[in-house]
Amino acid sequence: MAVSFLCAGGVVQARDLTIALRSEPSSMDPQFHSLTPNTQLSETMFDPLVRTDGNAKPVPSLAESWKVDGNVWLFKLRPNVKFSDGSPFTADDVLFTYARVPLVPNSPSSYTLYLSSVAKVEKVDPLTVKITTKGPSPVLLANLSMVPIMSKKAASGPAPEGKTTVELNRGDGLVGTGPYKFVSWKRGAEIVLERNPYYWGKKPAWDKVVYRPITNSAARVAALLAGDVDVIEDPPTDDLPRLQKDKKLYIQETPSVRVIYVALNQSKEVPPGMSGTDGKNPLADKRVREALSLAIDRKAIVARIMGGVAQPAANLLAYPAFGASKKYSTVPAVNVAKAKELLAAAGYAKGFTISLGSPAGRYTNDQRIAQTVASLWARIGVKANVETMAPPVFFKKRDSYSFSTYLAGWAASSGEMLNPLTALVVTKDPKLGLGTTNWSHYSNPALDKLVLDASKTLDDNKRSEMLQQAGNMAMDDYAILPLQFELSVWAMKKDIRYGGRADQMTLAQDMTLAK
Amino acid sequence: MLSTIIRRLLQTVVVVLVMSALVFAGLYLVGDPVSMLASPEATDAERELIRQSLGLNLPLWHQYFIFLSKAAHLDFGNSFLTGEPAMRLILDRMPATLELATVAMLLSLLIGVPLGIYAGLKPESVSARSIMTGSVLGFSLPNFWVGLMLIMVFAVMLGWLPAGGRGPVESFGPIQLSVFSLEGWRNLILPAATIATAKCALIIRVTRAATRECLPLDYIKFARAKGLTERRVLGLHLLKNILIPIITIGGLEYGQVFAFAVVTETVFSWPGMGKLLIDSIITLDRPVVVAYLMLTVVFLALLNLAVDIAYTILDPRVRLGGGS
Numbered sequence: 155m156a157v158s159f160l161c162a163g164g165v166v167q168a169r170d171l172t173i174a175l176r177s178e179p180s181s182m183d184p185q186f187h188s189l190t191p192n193t194q195l196s197e198t199m200f201d202p203l204v205r206t207d208g209n210a211k212p213v214p215s216l217a218e219s220w221k222v223d224g225n226v227w228l229f230k231l232r233p234n235v236k237f238s239d240g241s242p243f244t245a246d247d248v249l250f251t252y253a254r255v256p257l258v259p260n261s262p263s264s265y266t267l268y269l270s271s272v273a274k275v276e277k278v279d280p281l282t283v284k285i286t287t288k289g290p291s292p293v294l295l296a297n298l299s300m301v302p303i304m305s306k307k308a309a310s311g312p313a314p315e316g317k318t319t320v321e322l323n324r325g326d327g328l329v330g331t332g333p334y335k336f337v338s339w340k341r342g343a344e345i346v347l348e349r350n351p352y353y354w355g356k357k358p359a360w361d362k363v364v365y366r367p368i369t370n371s372a373a374r375v376a377a378l379l380a381g382d383v384d385v386i387e388d389p390p391t392d393d394l395p396r397l398q399k400d401k402k403l404y405i406q407e408t409p410s411v412r413v414i415y416v417a418l419n420q421s422k423e424v425p426p427g428m429s430g431t432d433g434k435n436p437l438a439d440k441r442v443r444e445a446l447s448l449a450i451d452r453k454a455i456v457a458r459i460m461g462g463v464a465q466p467a468a469n470l471l472a473y474p475a476f477g478a479s480k481k482y483s484t485v486p487a488v489n490v491a492k493a494k495e496l497l498a499a500a501g502y503a504k505g506f507t508i509s510l511g512s513p514a515g516r517y518t519n520d521q522r523i524a525q526t527v528a529s530l531w532a533r534i535g536v537k538a539n540v541e542t543m544a545p546p547v548f549f550k551k552r553d554s555y556s557f558s559t560y561l562a563g564w565a566a567s568s569g570e571m572l573n574p575l576t577a578l579v580v581t582k583d584p585k586l587g588l589g590t591t592n593w594s595h596y597s598n599p600a601l602d603k604l605v606l607d608a609s610k611t612l613d614d615n616k617r618s619e620m621l622q623q624a625g626n627m628a629m630d631d632y633a634i635l636p637l638q639f640e641l642s643v644w645a646m647k648k649d650i651r652y653g654g655r656a657d658q659m660t661l662a663q664d665m666t667l668a669k
Numbered sequence: 670m671l672s673t674i675i676r677r678l679l680q681t682v683v684v685v686l687v688m689s690a691l692v693f694a695g696l697y698l699v700g701d702p703v704s705m706l707a708s709p710e711a712t713d714a715e716r717e718l719i720r721q722s723l724g725l726n727l728p729l730w731h732q733y734f735i736f737l738s739k740a741a742h743l744d745f746g747n748s749f750l751t752g753e754p755a756m757r758l759i760l761d762r763m764p765a766t767l768e769l770a771t772v773a774m775l776l777s778l779l780i781g782v783p784l785g786i787y788a789g790l791k792p793e794s795v796s797a798r799s800i801m802t803g804s805v806l807g808f809s810l811p812n813f814w815v816g817l818m819l820i821m822v823f824a825v826m827l828g829w830l831p832a833g834g835r836g837p838v839e840s841f842g843p844i845q846l847s848v849f850s851l852e853g854w855r856n857l858i859l860p861a862a863t864i865a866t867a868k869c870a871l872i873i874r875v876t877r878a879a880t881r882e883c884l885p886l887d888y889i890k891f892a893r894a895k896g897l898t899e900r901r902v903l904g905l906h907l908l909k910n911i912l913i914p915i916i917t918i919g920g921l922e923y924g925q926v927f928a929f930a931v932v933t934e935t936v937f938s939w940p941g942m943g944k945l946l947i948d949s950i951i952t953l954d955r956p957v958v959v960a961y962l963m964l965t966v967v968f969l970a971l972l973n974l975a976v977d978i979a980y981t982i983l984d985p986r987v988r989l990g991g992g993s
Contacts, residue, residue, distance in 0.1 A: 178948070180750045180751045181751055181752070186752065187706075187750070188708045189708060259722070259752070260722060260723070260747060260752040261719075261722070261752075262706035262707065262719060262723070262749055262750060262752075263706055263707045263708040263711060263719065264711075264715065264718070264719070266715070267708060267710060267711055267712075267715060319751075319752050319753075320752070320753060323751075323753070340940065341758070341761060341762070341940065342762060342765075342940030342941075342944055342945060343834060343835050343938075343940040344834070366834060366938065367938070368833060368834075368938040369935065369938070369944075369947075369948065370935045370936055370938070372817060372936070373817075373820070373832070373833050373935070373936050373937065373938055376817070376820045376821065376824060376825055376832040376833070377824075377831075377832040377833055377834075377938075379824075379825040379832075380820070380824035380825045380828065380831065380832035381828065382824070382831050382832050382833065382834065544699075544700075544951075545705070545951070546699055546700030546701070546702075546704070546705050546951075546952075546953045547699055547700050549700065549701065549704040549705070550699075550700040550701045550704060553701070553704060564709070565709070567710065573710070577709075577710065584712070584713035584714065585714075587712030587713065587714060587715075590710070590711070590712055590713060591709065
């Protein structure tokens with residue numbers, strides 16, 4: 155509720171902010187479950203050494219500056235920083251935090267993911283930390299931005315990991331240097347935070363912040379319209395035109411790093427769901443893949459299905475993101491005639507039948523996009539049977555190569571090209587952790603080598619060059635068909651402003667009162 | 670009577686066992702929890718570690734056996750998603766659902782029984798006919814639609830009531846309830862009314878049918894002949910005799926609401942068990958789903974038993990345990 159009071163300098167509006175989230179964090183422990191709902195919450199209470207700005211670029215946070223020499227990184231910590239309990243922040247807290255990561259038990263998605271390239275963490279002096287990596291690691295900064303620094307004093311305890319996840323969920327030991335501090339968590343109902351009086355950075359606009367998980371999107375919109383909440387995440391695209399017309403509201407649309415794509419199973423054998431191909435897999439033929447890409451009207455999908463809340467995609471990451479080339483910055487025109495020619499040249503003038511798998515409700519309008527892609531393919535004679543199912547079922551089937559083609563999405567959390575390339579198009583190698591989401595059997599040794607070399611190149615210009623080249627190779631090959639980049643949408647009361655973030659996170663401290 | 674209760678409880682144990690096996694097998698077929706839990710960027714080795722730490726690498730029968738042996742000590746495993754005991758997560762949420770279900774059922778009885786009796790007494794009148802038409806609407810409208818309409822009217826357009834959430838609660842030991850404050854009622858009334866719309870319609874129809882059945886019977890005629898006031902005839906003789914079907918339906922429906930208030934809780938972001946169940950199914954949080962279903966089976970069985978006991982008290986001709 156709005157409360158006004160007199161301040162020394164004049165009248166100041168002090169307001170509490172209520173935000174409706176689309177999913178609830180599973181835990182308050184900032185090292186328990188690496189997933190966006192948890193990460194965005196811990197970013198309001200904690201700071202990492204380095205954080206990423208709205209465009210996924212690393213910027214100083216608790217580390218004021220850093221120097222890199224081969225495998226050795228020296229981080230200069232920001233002086234005079236205090237935790238929300240008033241105790242000072244030093245190198246010991248950094249050491250404690252990084253040591254705790256692998257000790258957290260039962261973690262459904264461990265933060266070890268972000269420290270896998272780290273060999274050693276040492277304290278040089280109270281305000282200097284030395285990190286040695288196992289090899290040259292250009293993505294270290296992006297990775298460290300995912301690991302919030304905890305207080306050694308507050309989070310130590312008898313368990314190996316110090317304060318346990320259960321204790322932290324109660325708020326016990328949940329002490330960070332971030333703009334807000336923990337007040338209470340009623341599971342399923344609300345998370346209450348209040349301003350951290352010792353915060354080192356810019357004073358956030360709100361005294362108190364309440365996060366309310368409202369998973370049903372219609373209920374989220376209703377809560378905003380009724381004035382129960384000030385800001386909502388992710389309003390349904392169907393409601394957007396109405397919300398945009400509402401004079402009491404302000405809508406923010408921000409490009410995201412999530413690409414929605416169609417993967418094509420390029421195995422030598424005939425993949426499941428395919429017929430009419432004389433025992434061959436036409437998707438292994440580049441001409442067929444190009445034809446399928448040419449038949450997709452990406453602009454129409456964005457305009458009609460997404461209500462404009464997306465950008466047509468020609469690459470795995472939008473230009474000018476790091477490593478995304480200009481060559482594939484705009485989508486080519488649809489060309490049904492050329493697509494048919496290509497199919498005929500490949501020996502499939504009469505077309506064939508494939509399956510197109512899609513999750514139902516994992517990505518915005520996913521089922522409808524899949525159905526549209528199928529009808530666009532029908533125009534060139536390729537009959538695609540759309541198979542949509544609940545996300546858990548979809549992912550299980552996808553991971554056993556049960557579709558000839560499937561629709562899915564990928565968010566490049568590090569904001570640069572290395573991430574989608576390594577996950578989606580590099581040859582699958584479970585031992586090295588490469589191609590973890592490459593479920594299309596695509597394999598190109600030249601591209602693999604380029605990506606691997608880039609992942610060890612510290613020179614930014616050179617690395618960007620290599621990544622652009624690798625990305626171009628994948629796109630030249632039609633290895634995977636990008637469809638669109640989602641826009642992230644927030645709807646809020648008209649006197650609030652939020653710039654949004656490419657990583658789709660909702661951060662209360664970045665919301666301000668409109669002038 | 671005691672032996673019957675014991676036998677019923679034993680039956681419940683068997684049902685619970687069968688349920689747990691079915692749910693276990695069903696969830697196993699549905700998908701891989703690791704793909705829902707792990708960060709999309711996790712490597713295969715990291716996924717394998719998660720699989721091992723959650724015990725998902727073992728064959729299904731082995732996982733089930735571990736589950737059973739733990740359940741014998743009332744340990745239903747930890748939630749995959751939060752790492753906390755599954756049963757405790759559910760029990761934390763139970764008061765919210767119980768409160769919603771109880772208020773909704775009381776609401777439907779308070780409105781449904783008088784309307785039903787009235788419709789039974791004067792079946793030909795215009796008002797009785799409109800009550801019956803209304804009741805058809807009541808249970809044919811989908812729950813989520815009723816909920817959204819109530820939100821649109823009372824929260825968005827009129828701005829009288831909040832659109833969702835539970836609002837302030839008062840703690841009684843570990844149990845938190847919102848029925849003791851006006852602010853709490855403001856949050857409670859719309860979801861309760863949503864559930865009551867359908868349940869009330871059912872109560873009206875059952876009450877009307879029972880009333881119509883009882884009216885021509887001798888004891889009513891006799892009571893009237895004795896010159897008792899209409900109020901006493903209806904309040905004592907009629908009501909007592911139509912209570913059995915009402916209690917049966919009321920009890921069963923109460924159980925239904927308690928166990929499956931899912932849709933309403935989702936629409937109103939009511940932090941009850943139903944919402945927890947849905948969230949857990951989506952993330953394949955197997956221990957929570959299994960514990961939830963076992964709890965509801967036990968609850969429904971106990972509720973049925975309570976209904977049966979209520980019969981014997983109301984109508985001495987009904988004897989528990991058949992002939993003996």
